Amino acid sequence: xxxxxxxxxxxxxxxxxxxxxxxxxxxxxxxxxxxxxxxxxxxxxxxxxxxxxxxxxxxxxxxxxxxxxxxxxxxxxxxxxxxxxxxxxxxxxxxxxxxxxxxxxxxxxxxxxxxxxxxxxxxxxxxxxxxxxxxxxxxxxxxxxxxxxxxxxxxxxxxxxxxxxxxxxxxxxxxxxxxxxxxxxxxxxxxxxxxxxxxxxxxxxxxxxxxxxxxxxxxxxxxxxxxxxxxxxxxxxxxxxxxxxxxxxxxxxxxxxxxxxxxxxxxxxxxxxxxxxxxxxxxxxxxxxxxxxxxxxxxxxxxxxxxxxxxxxxxxxxxxxxxxxxxxxxxxxxxxxxxxxxxxxxxxxxxxxxxxxxxxxxxxxxxxxxxxxxxxxxxxxxxxxxxxxxxxxxxxxxxxxxxxxxxxxxxxxxxxxxxx
Numbered sequence: 002x003x004x005x006x007x008x009x010x011x012x013x014x015x016x017x018x019x020x021x022x023x024x025x026x027x028x029x030x031x032x033x034x035x036x037x038x039x040x041x042x043x044x045x046x047x048x049x050x051x052x053x054x055x056x057x058x059x060x061x062x063x064x065x066x067x068x069x070x071x072x073x074x075x076x077x078x079x080x081x082x083x084x085x086x087x088x089x090x091x092x093x094x095x096x097x098x099x100x101x102x103x104x105x106x107x108x109x110x111x112x113x114x115x116x117x118x119x120x121x122x123x124x125x126x127x128x129x130x131x132x133x134x135x136x137x138x139x140x141x142x143x144x145x146x147x148x149x150x151x152x153x154x155x156x157x158x159x160x161x162x163x164x165x166x167x168x169x170x171x172x173x174x175x176x177x178x179x180x181x182x183x184x185x186x187x188x189x190x191x192x193x194x195x196x197x198x199x200x201x202x203x204x205x206x207x208x209x210x211x212x213x214x215x216x217x218x219x220x221x222x223x224x225x226x227x228x229x230x231x232x233x234x235x236x237x238x239x240x241x242x243x244x245x246x247x248x249x250x251x252x253x254x255x256x257x258x259x260x261x262x263x264x265x266x267x268x269x270x271x272x273x274x275x276x277x278x279x280x281x282x283x284x285x286x287x288x289x290x291x292x293x294x295x296x297x298x299x300x301x302x303x304x305x306x307x308x309x310x311x312x313x314x315x316x317x318x319x320x321x322x323x324x325x326x327x328x329x330x331x332x333x334x335x336x337x338x339x340x341x342x343x344x345x346x347x348x349x350x351x352x353x354x355x356x357x358x359x360x361x362x363x364x365x366x367x368x369x370x371x372x373x374x375x376x377x378x379x380x381x382x383x384x385x386x387x388x389x390x391x392x393x394x395x396x397x398x399x400x401x402x403x404x405x406x407x408x409x410x411x412x413x414x415x416x417x418x419x420x421x
Contacts, residue, residue, distance in 0.1 A: 012053070014053040014055070014056055017056045018053070018055050021048075021056055021059030021063055022059055022063075024059075024060070025059065025062050025066055028063055028066035028070060029070045031070070033074045033075060036068075036071045036074075036075045036078075036079070037078045037079065037082065039064075040064060040067070040079060040082060040107070041082065043063075043064050043103070043107075044082070044100060044104060045086075048060045049061060049064070049100045049103040049104070050095075050096035050097065050099045050103075060103075061103045061106065061107075064103070064107050065110055068110045068111055072110065072111050072114045073114040076115070076121075079111045080108075083104055083107065083128075086104055087105075087128060087131070087132055088128075088131075093137075098137040098139060098140065101135055101137060101139075102137065102140045102143045103143075105129065105140055106143050106146075108147065109129070109146070109148075109150070112125045112147070112151055115154070123155065123158065125151065126155065126162070129147055129151070130144075130148075130162070130166070130185055132144050133169075133178075133182060133184060134177060134178045135181065136176075138180070138184075141180065141181045142184060144184065145185060145187055145191075145233060148185060148188035149188050149189070149192035150192060152188075156193075159189060160201060163186065163189060163190075163197075163203075166186045166189070167186070170182035170183055170186060170210075170226060171210050171219040171222045171223075172216070172218065172219070173218070179218060179222045179225060182222070182225075183222065183228070183229040184229050184233075186203075187229040187230050187233035187234065190230065190233070191234060195234060195238070203230075204241060204244055207227070211251055211252055212251075217255075217259065217260055220255060220257070221259050221260045221263045223248065224249075224252055224260065224264045224266070225263055227245055227249070227271065228263070228266055228267035228270045231270045231274050232270055236274065236279075239274070239275065239276060239278075239279045239282075242271060242279060242282070242283060243283065246286050246287070249271075249301070249305060250290060250298055250301035250302060250305065251301070252264035253265075253297075253300065253301035253305070254298075254300060254301055265304070265308070268304070268305055269308050269311045270311075271308070272308045272312050273311045275313070275316055276313075276316070277316055280312065280316045280319065280320055284320065284323065284324075287305050287306050288302075288306075288323075288327060289302075290305075291330070296334075296338065296339055299331070299336075299339050300336075300338055300342045303331055303339060303346050304345075304346060306324050307328070307342070307345060307346025307347070310349040310353045313394075314397065314398045315398075317394075321402050322370060322402060325347070325350070325370040326370070328343050329347070329367075331343035332344065332347075347367060350363075350367065350399070351363035351364075354393065355396070356388075356390050356391065356392050356393050356396040358386050358390060359392065359400060361386075362383065363399075365378065365382050366399050366400070366403055367399075369403055370399075370402060370406070373406060376403060376407050376410055377410075379403050380404070380407050383400065383403065
């Protein structure tokens with residue numbers, strides 16, 4: 002039933018946000034007996050699932066403050082409340098996903114009040130790992146963040162947890178379970194330390210999964226793990242990228258489309274996390290792959306080079322003069338799929354550009370990066386263009402490279418030397 006007086010009425014979200022801020026400031030002064038009713042209000046009255054993101058964030062911040070200040074005195078009740086909610090069957094709506102994510106975060110905050118010898122820690126971790134199966138990436142990311150500090154309290158159980166997550170990652174029949182296991186694995190390794198990759202032979206297990214020709218789920222799971230490890234560990238994962246490059250090249254040529262798609266997503270994340278040093282490590286291996294006789298290997302190298310379009314602006318600018326000519330060279334390859342991959346990879350460098358003015362000149366700019374003789378044409382095209390939009394980092398990387406090439410060309414001509 003629609004109430005006539007509410008039709009076309011603006012959402013009074015500012016009032017709800019003010020209430021959230023009020024809870025945030027009075028949270029430290031709550032009485033212990035107020036904690037459980039307040040958290041119940043956040044969850045079951047769906048304050049954590051508000052339609053406005055600002056209100057949701059404000060309510061979650063208030064819940065975190067209340068639990069940080071008063072959670073230790075209400076551990077049993079809070080854990081019971083969170084477990085009851087997470088184990089209940091819910092509809093997969095946006096509101097439920099938002100509440101699930103917030104509950105996982107609050108559950109993790111409660112768990113930090115537990116002593117290292119508390120017998121409830123394994124139960125909390127088990128509940129969080131079960132929550133990884135929730136078909137929401139927001140929830141899975143939240144669980145991963147909560148697991149990192151908790152596994153430090155149970156160092157003797159890390160090996161068993163990793164084995165359990167590997168079993169889910171490579172064998173679970175549902176996509177969401179495999180994806181969640183990848184996030185859980187990354188969270189545990191972050192909490193234990195990057196050295197856990199070597200200690201628990203993570204790369205070897207993932208290599209075996211990539212080479213599992215019978216189960217595409219295992220091969221897809223390996224790509225999920227590469228992606229989440231890069232997201233979670235950031236620069237800490239960079240030393241291992243050279244080791245996994247051959248595995249990515251193999252997965253790019255996988256016969257199953259879902260594996261290829263997962264590998265493309267992983268490569269974009271990995272390339273986006275590379276530092277200048279990482280680019281120097283990776284680039285020689287990818288360029289040598291272009292010399293391979295096996296067309297699948299060559300195609301994989303081309304696709305990985307295309308993923309470097311998602312590098313940080315500084316790395317992108319530095320690598321463009323090397324990558325673009327190499328990709329252009331495969332456009333005349335004898336194998337049709339290699340040529341197609343070359344075209345697609347070149348287009349990726351144009352797709353990361355959001356500035357409309359630069360976007361309209363992408364083909365001209367890329368031709369100039371391939372052939373220095375066309376640099377003056379590209380520069381003239383830029384000079385004639387009226388810029389009215391913000392220039393994004395990817396656009397700036399390509400434009401600055403054109404300008405640098407022209408300056409080199411000018412300097413060489415003034416010195417009386419040919420530019421090459």
